[in-house]
Amino acid sequence: MKVLVASFLAVACSTAVHAADTTSPSPSPSPSPACAAKRASIESQITEAKAHNNRRQLSGLQSALAANKRRCTDASLAAERQRDITAATKKVNRREADLAAAQAKGDPKKIAKEQKQLDAAREALAEAQKPLPQ
Template structure:
């Protein structure tokens, strides 16, 4: 009985310590942001740096797995919509037969598909 009481007290004492630990997904996002901050600093991009620092503060104070999942789903939906729009524009360009417009729209579609693939990547590396 005494051992059970001690084990319970230890578990309760450790709970706040565990609550302060960020989830693996939040930690991975934080690491990505920190890497981008280093790149922005190295290249002297002050506006991007300010935005990244703001994102890092938001990650440190508000990041949850549920929030990341919702953001990811939103990003996937936006990227899917963009791919559909780019496909329509490519079809219009193909109907007109202008090789320059076709090439341009194909490039835009390729970029949109790349963005969709990036959005679909799992939260954890």
């Protein structure tokens, strides 16, 4: 019985905390330039998803836009950018290792494939490293 009550209280408390998180204060009247740029990018992607009748993507983008309007800050964008840079750097490192392994085997098709993937990973890293709009 005690375990059941404790479980119920834990669920009730976590639900209350989650509900409190979703009722954050309304957005500021003028978002930062970085948040406005992110919002414009999401809105552009929404337009494209609607044009292609991609309902699944549209749903995700609408959620992203709502989250942007609710809680976008320069600090959150900077943290997201840093996570993207870290992930892209790891991918470049992995692709470089894959290319080195292909070169060691000497298979020209495999080398070309790995080089193409490395080039794409480097482009993604360069994109992630672009500074946020100020």
